[in-house]
Amino acid sequence: MHTQPDTHSASTQQTITLISHKLCPYVQRAAIVLAEKGIEFERVYIDLANKPDWFLNISPLGKTPVLLTxxxxxxxxxAICEYLDDVFKPGLHPEDPVTRARHRGWMEFGSSVLNAIGGYYNAKDGDRLNHQAGLIQQKFEQLEAEISDGPFFNGQHFSMVDAVFAPVFRYFDLFDQISETDFFASAPRVRQWRNHLSRCESVQHAVAENYTQMLADFVLQRQSELSKKITNELLPS
Structure with missing residues (x-):
C-alpha cells in the first residue's frame, strides 16, 4: 500500500460493503482505492444477468459497483472513488487544482480505453478486430506522451489515475496469450507502467486468483473473432 487512512474520520467506524461483479473493471477501481487507503471492507457479488431486486433498489443504473457505507x-x-478520496486522507488526487482536473480527464480517458477493449473482444470479424486493436494502440500512444518516468502515472506516488488504468491493463494478461498484436509496441513507458501496477498488492487483490480464466470464458461466450483463439487450457477447470 502507498497511503494510510485517516483513522480520525468518523466514517472509518462504519461497515463498508462493495457490491461487486467478478469481472467488472469499474468494481476493481473502487476495490483498489479502498485497498490503497487501507480501508477494511466486505464484498458482495451479484450476477448482472440476474439482478436481485434489492440491488436494483440501490443502483439506479443497474450497474456495479455500489458502495454501502x-x-x-x-x-x-x-462517485465512489471521489467519496473515498474526500473522506479518507491522505488523498490520491494531486493537491494542485489544474493537475487534479487533468487527472480526472485522464480517468475519463481510461473509460474510453475500456470501450475500445469492449469493441475488440466483441469484434465479429478479422477486419473489425484489427481496427479495434489499432484504436487501442493509438490510445496507448497518447498515454505514452503524457505519463511520467514512473513508476506511477504522476511519478513516485500512486494516484487515482493508476487505480483506473490497472484494471484496463489486466485485460492484456489474457490478450497477450491469444493475440499476435503487441499493443504496447509504440508505448514502452506505458508497458513499464503496466508491469509496475501489476505488482501492487492493491491491484493483485482486486480480483479473484482465477480472474484470467473467468475472463477467457467470458470472451469465449461473445462468439466473436477473438473467441476463436480461446483454448481449453485458458478456461476455468
Missing part, C-alpha cells in the same frame, strides 16, 4: 448507497465508480 452506513445507511447510504453510493453508485457509479467515479
Amino acid at each position: 452506513g445507511q447510504q448507497a453510493i453508485f457509479e465508480s467515479s
